[in-house]
Amino acid sequence: MGRKEHSMEEKELRRGYIIDAAERVFFSIGYENASMDKVAREAGFTKKTIYMYFNSKVQIYFEIMIRGYRLLITMLEANFKEKKQGNAMDELRTIFLSFYQFSQECAPYFKAIMEYETKDCDQYTGVEDAAIDECYQLGERIFGYLSKSLDRGKEEGSVRGELDSEKTALILWAFTVGVFNTRERKKDYLKAYHNISSEEFMTDSFYMMMHLIAVKGEVEHERK
Amino acid sequence: MGRKEHSMEEKELRRGYIIDAAERVFFSIGYENASMDKVAREAGFTKKTIYMYFNSKVQIYFEIMIRGYRLLITMLEANFKEKKQGNAMDELRTIFLSFYQFSQECAPYFKAIMEYETKDCDQYTGVEDAAIDECYQLGERIFGYLSKSLDRGKEEGSVRGELDSEKTALILWAFTVGVFNTRERKKDYLKAYHNISSEEFMTDSFYMMMHLIAVKGEVEHERK
DNA sequence: ATTTTGAGTAAACTATTAGTATACTTAAAA
DNA sequence: TTTTAAGTATACTAATAGTTTACTCAAAAT
Numbered sequence: 001m002g003r004k005e006h007s008m009e010e011k012e013l014r015r016g017y018i019i020d021a022a023e024r025v026f027f028s029i030g031y032e033n034a035s036m037d038k039v040a041r042e043a044g045f046t047k048k049t050i051y052m053y054f055n056s057k058v059q060i061y062f063e064i065m066i067r068g069y070r071l072l073i074t075m076l077e078a079n080f081k082e083k084k085q086g087n088a089m090d091e092l093r094t095i096f097l098s099f100y101q102f103s104q105e106c107a108p109y110f111k112a113i114m115e116y117e118t119k120d121c122d123q124y125t126g127v128e129d130a131a132i133d134e135c136y137q138l139g140e141r142i143f144g145y146l147s148k149s150l151d152r153g154k155e156e157g158s159v160r161g162e163l164d165s166e167k168t169a170l171i172l173w174a175f176t177v178g179v180f181n182t183r184e185r186k187k188d189y190l191k192a193y194h195n196i197s198s199e200e201f202m203t204d205s206f207y208m209m210m211h212l213i214a215v216k217g218e219v220e221h222e223r224k
Numbered sequence: 225m226g227r228k229e230h231s232m233e234e235k236e237l238r239r240g241y242i243i244d245a246a247e248r249v250f251f252s253i254g255y256e257n258a259s260m261d262k263v264a265r266e267a268g269f270t271k272k273t274i275y276m277y278f279n280s281k282v283q284i285y286f287e288i289m290i291r292g293y294r295l296l297i298t299m300l301e302a303n304f305k306e307k308k309q310g311n312a313m314d315e316l317r318t319i320f321l322s323f324y325q326f327s328q329e330c331a332p333y334f335k336a337i338m339e340y341e342t343k344d345c346d347q348y349t350g351v352e353d354a355a356i357d358e359c360y361q362l363g364e365r366i367f368g369y370l371s372k373s374l375d376r377g378k379e380e381g382s383v384r385g386e387l388d389s390e391k392t393a394l395i396l397w398a399f400t401v402g403v404f405n406t407r408e409r410k411k412d413y414l415k416a417y418h419n420i421s422s423e424e425f426m427t428d429s430f431y432m433m434m435h436l437i438a439v440k441g442e443v444e445h446e447r448k
Numbered sequence: 449a450t451t452t453t454g455a456g457t458a459a460a461c462t463a464t465t466a467g468t469a470t471a472c473t474t475a476a477a478a
Numbered sequence: 479t480t481t482t483a484a485g486t487a488t489a490c491t492a493a494t495a496g497t498t499t500a501c502t503c504a505a506a507a508t
Contacts (some may be wrong), residue, residue, distance in 0.1 A: 022486095035493080035494055035495080036494075036495065036496080037494080037495095045456085045457090046456075046457055046458070046459095047497095048456080048457075048458090048496095048497085048498090049455080049456060049457080051495095051496070052455080052456085056495080056496080057495070057496090077232045103504085105393070117405075117409070118342035118405055118409065119409070136413070140417065148378060163426075166420075167418075167424075167425075167428055168416060168432075169431045170406075170414065170418060170420065170425065171403070171425070171428060171432055173400075173406075174402040174403045174405070174406035174425075174429065175398075175399045175401070175402050175403070175407065175429075176400050177402045177403065177406065178313075178398040178400070178401045178402020178403065179342075179398045179399070179402065181342055181398070181401065181402065181405075182394075182401065184400035185341070185342065185343070189360070190394065193360070193364065194390060194391075194392060194394060194501085196390075196394065200391075201391075201394065201395070204391055204395060205398065205399075208392075208395055208436060211436065212432060212435065212436050213343070216440060259464080259465055259466080260465075260466065260467080261465080261466095268486075269485085269486090270486055270487070271466090271467085272467095272468085272469090272484080272485080272486075273484080273485060274485090275466095275467070275468080276484080276485085276496095280466080280467080281466070281467090
């Protein structure tokens, strides 16, 4: 059985190499412009071999996105540990700042996640259920942090008591997707038509969301 | 010159017929699944003829979206006239309710607009500048209503005075896109994982946004 | 030592589709 | 009666997801 395990490990490694190569291709010329021939050439394998490891092009996209989700969660958890915050509002701030940090430092992964968040769901044909499930699980984990911090804030009295933490977390996530999406797609529009930089837009949107959940007076001091 | 005008009119008519046919095709099987051959067959013309009227597939998509924007603005303006509201908060409510009404009654147009709002901007190759410009103009017009109502609310004292109307309007639009997008893409997820209907999600998101802009106490009575 | 097998290669093939080109018809304007 | 614009029919190009076929080769099994 030792040999089989060994070959399994090798397979996993090779799977990883192919995803690495696909990342290089997708991130440099974009998913739509990337052909499977290019991915195969970059990986140093035949297209046939690629299709032995992955069902479809979109399956590889999912694997890359899952890497992104994992990175985001790692970053989020690292920030949580580092900050050692007591206040729930600080926790919420940490969450949003982690999203922002991730969007800056892991821009291509972030873009992939945002595209997934705004993509038609019926385009998942060709993706293994396991991968779709994992995406949900990872999304739920992030959602859990948001929801838990809101709960803590309600106990503390820093978050408005009348809010339902679960629903509020979902709505905040929807708002956040909208904000990041707008920054991504309409950056030039914001600058040209409204003379607003994307940083300013992000900062203000973030402040709005904090204001939204905070008990009156709890967030005022943040305004610079 | 009368003949030339006449033939121009005919051309415009035929252009419209082609867009009608493309709508039927796109709305029934989706933009991605629709081929130009299908559009041509549905329109009763040759593909060549279609390409005499439109540069590209995505150009036709834009024309359809522009129709959608116009419909939305018509609906918005009709609601404004009908309601004859005095309060600026009522106006803002009318704007959001018009979006909601439009999303329900003109679902396919709405979907097209939402897809555009969340689509990569560098995928506009093959679209005439005139069409892109018109989209911006129409977007700006809707934005203007939002921004103007916020201004009025500030004067009246129903909207928080410290908000910048222009920036707030942009952020609200980003939030709105996020909310509608989430409803569209994650409907099943909301129900299955969080037992929240899409109506409840919409209502609560809407309430959040109203709370966000309102002076304390101004919006409380709305909660059922 | 010899055979079998699995994982790979090379390269051709299918099917679809955006967009173009060529050669023609036809009805109306000149 | 001739010219022209707008259309038709049809075949084409180029790209690309995904498949198939015939092969190679090293390692495992016998």
